[in-house]
Amino acid sequence: MTAAPAVLVSSTTERSWAWTGVRIEPAPLLSDHQGWADRPESARLHNAAAAELAWLRAMRLHTGTSFELRLSSRDGRLDAALLGRASGTTAEQARQAAGALAAALLHVPRHVHAVPVGDETELAGLLALPGPVDGDPRVHLRELRKTLTVRPLSRHAELRPWTVTTSRLAESRTPWDTVWTELAARPAPTVLAVCLHPYEVPAALTAHLEQRAHRYAALATPGPGNPVWGGRRGPDHAAQAARDHYADAAVRYARHCYQLRITLASLAPLPPGLAERVAEQLGAPGEATAVPVAPAEGEEHRVARHGLRTLDLHRLPHAHRTVQPPELVEEFDLALADLADPAEAAVAFRLPYALPARPALFHRLVTPLPAAPPPGAGRPTPLRPTL
Numbered sequence: 001m002t003a004a005p006a007v008l009v010s011s012t013t014e015r016s017w018a019w020t021g022v023r024i025e026p027a028p029l030l031s032d033h034q035g036w037a038d039r040p041e042s043a044r045l046h047n048a049a050a051a052e053l054a055w056l057r058a059m060r061l062h063t064g065t066s067f068e069l070r071l072s073s074r075d076g077r078l079d080a081a082l083l084g085r086a087s088g089t090t091a092e093q094a095r096q097a098a099g100a101l102a103a104a105l106l107h108v109p110r111h112v113h114a115v116p117v118g119d120e121t122e123l124a125g126l127l128a129l130p131g132p133v134d135g136d137p138r139v140h141l142r143e144l145r146k147t148l149t150v151r152p153l154s155r156h157a158e159l160r161p162w163t164v165t166t167s168r169l170a171e172s173r174t175p176w177d178t179v180w181t182e183l184a185a186r187p188a189p190t191v192l193a194v195c196l197h198p199y200e201v202p203a204a205l206t207a208h209l210e211q212r213a214h215r216y217a218a219l220a221t222p223g224p225g226n227p228v229w230g231g232r233r234g235p236d237h238a239a240q241a242a243r244d245h246y247a248d249a250a251v252r253y254a255r256h257c258y259q260l261r262i263t264l265a266s267l268a269p270l271p272p273g274l275a276e277r278v279a280e281q282l283g284a285p286g287e288a289t290a291v292p293v294a295p296a297e298g299e300e301h302r303v304a305r306h307g308l309r310t311l312d313l314h315r316l317p318h319a320h321r322t323v324q325p326p327e328l329v330e331e332f333d334l335a336l337a338d339l340a341d342p343a344e345a346a347v348a349f350r351l352p353y354a355l356p357a358r359p360a361l362f363h364r365l366v367t368p369l370p371a372a373p374p375p376g377a378g379r380p381t382p383l384r385p386t387l
Contacts, residue, residue, distance in 0.1 A: 019123065025113050067085070144264075249336060
């Protein structure tokens with residue numbers, strides 16, 4: 001009988017939060033279910049990605065929660081877990097919401113095996129940061145953020161004289177197991193965490209995006225030229241990019257989407273290039289769709305550690321302004337850069353998979369029972385996380 005998911009609850013006088021989790025592993029060779037055994041590698045990866053996208057489309061409806069894919073290095077391989085947080089006005093409401101979220105996390109696509117974390121101590125360990133002290137300020141952190149692009153406007157009327165657009169995450173041609181291999185080889189405990197917060201988009205935000213697209217569309221068309229020299233002024237290319245950006249965002253982020261956080265954390269300094277290679281997985285070749293940023297020492301670092309430990313998504317005012325001068329980026333630009341539609345979320349939130357003739361990268365946490373168990377054989381003991 002499978003153990004019930006453990007739940008950790010924390011309450012204030014106004015609200016309660018509850019955390020839960022499941023441990024996951026890839027099904028052997030991406031062929032544990034009918035119809036995949038005779039597929040080529042590219043088809044298996046395509047089918048797995050399509051199944052994950054469908055799952056994430058459904059998970060958008062779990063508003064008021066957050067859930068995270070956490071990969072942790074240990075002894076040359078990775079431990080994988082899905083952690084979740086829910087809330088309620090009372091501890092019991094939060095506990096029930098966490099139970100519903102755990103059931104959804106267990107219902108992962110069939111190329112992934114999942115079992116609940118049934119022990120509170122183990123769950124607390126999975127939520128902890130690398131190292132012996134939870135919240136240790138010596139933890140080295142990087143966040144991966146969408147790229148911000150600033151362009152000057154030649155015509156701006158009542159608008160600010162520049163535009164700020166955010167990149168769109170896209171699938172890389174390089175399989176994720178290349179990054180997982182490097183992460184697993186880290187001698188110091190290292191975590192890659194991808195956190196999603198289902199977000200119900202207010203109608204006012206959609207209307208504001210549409211309004212911005214309309215205002216930039218007026219500047220994107222040719223206009224009257226200088227009254228002395230005559231002629232017509234050509235279209236403003238920055239306004240064209242902003243028009244397309246906001247019009248696209250109004251469609252992709254309508255009704256339900258996600259807020260996204262991607263974090264690398266390690267007890268030792270991160271090796272040169274690791275964060276950049278994770279960023280490369282978030283876009284097509286040659287496109288700088290994501291950039292690594294480091295939280296500023298002090299309060300920003302504390303906030304980033306707290307977010308990783310509690311599955312929260314906090315704004316880092318200094319680190320998240322990735323352009324110079326940072327004053328060009330407004331709060332609205334940062335809020336828009338937080339968002340991801342299901343397709344973007346699926347690019348970053350890639351569940352573990354295994355392929356033929358590839359080294360095993362994940363610890364086996366779900367061991368199939370043998371057909372004829374030896375006398376006295378018991379159930380496998382769950383592996384304890386090292387974080």
